[in-house]
Amino acid sequence: MTGIDVFASTGLTTTHLFFAAGVLAATALVSWTFYVLFLDPLRDIPGPSWARWTRLWLLKEISSGQSHLTFPKLHDKYGPVVRVTPNLYSFNSLEDQKKIYKLKDPLAKTAYYDTGADPGVANIFTIRDEKEHSDRRRRIASLYTMTSMVNYEEAVDRMNATCVRKLEEFAKRRSAVDIPQFMQYYAFDVIGEISIDRSFGMMEGEADVDDMVKIAHGGAMYQGHVGIVPEIHPSFFQLRKMLGYVNEGSAINEVVNKQLEKHHQAVQTEKTDPKQEPFIQKVVKLKQLGKIADISIMDAIGGNFAAGSDTTGITLSAALYYLYHNPDKLAALRREIDAAAAAGEVSDPVTFKESQNLQYLGAVIQETLRIHSAAGYILERTVPK
């Protein structure tokens, strides 16, 4: 025996212990393999072979930045249900989508969502408890009705004018422009006009402001990766904090607080016209009336900043990308708009209402969302027992 005799009284040596641990580990591995191959009730669901054994396969796919292309390919190869980790499945049939994302008695979100906020401070996007979610949602729902959205049309028109002017400027300067980046600046500026009554001036300055683009990107990267192994979120979050990384959840809160302070300090010429009243004024009023708490202000303003710009920027640049790679479709879209203008069916700028009659435009938007979904990952849900 070569082991150090630390358990002299029991007659055991560390060699015995290592041996026992080895036997236990081997038994666990064999039983788990047996379970995966022969007992798992879902063992027949097809998918990439590594996905059956480990979440690392999915993590690798996400890291590649190409998972939005991988998922459709997997469905072409394996059919409507594909295993992507030992217990996560991707569904792509309309019937299944309807069952999974039903509005009544919805299936609960998974722990993937926890990683979209600081541990213990859920936002409207990450809350998993359905009762809590519908309560938080109800408090700000009036701000998001179709009528109140359409009221912000003038704000969008203003930013459209800036966008078109800047694009013309780029063309005159003959300078290359990073369309995904510029469209994100556009989206942030629109969200600024709507939420705080002031564009962030990103398009004008051709630059990020208050690191918001960086924060949105960092948040998506964090959730994309850590979301696959969400059990490490609380400790990984603390570790990052200790190492001096600014966490995205806290960063967005800071940006919102800064805007609230500015709002309170500004001499308020109150804009009561619903076409003018900014989001921030509406939520501050609700707060003063005691109808909502600070957390709901974060849900609304922080939600707009965090959820409303990446998605819109990505979708707009994808639409431009596919239109310019399919000149016949671009020509068809132009024909539709020109014909409507010639017939006096649309004004300049085109109103939201008028645009609803532009069928080809609607198809372009739907098709863009289909082939380049801005949320390029599974919206994970838990199957009830």
Ligand code: HEM
């Ligand atoms: C093309 C544009 C957009 C796309 C594709 C998109 C996509 C989505 C998707 C798929 C979800 C559900 C997420 C889930 O179940 O995990 C969601 C939720 C949400 N989105 Fe968007 N979105 C877009 C624009 C916006 C805008 C402009 C805003 C705000 C101004 C916004 C705010 C939100 C909020 C607050 C939630 C959470 C709602 C809740 O859980 O009750 N989104 N979005």
Ligand SMILES: *[C@@H]1O[C@H](CO)[C@@H](O)[C@H](O)[C@H]1NC(C)=O
């Ligand atoms: C955007 O601005 C351009 C140039 O002023 C205008 O022709 C176009 O109708 C506007 N688009 C929308 C959707 O308002």
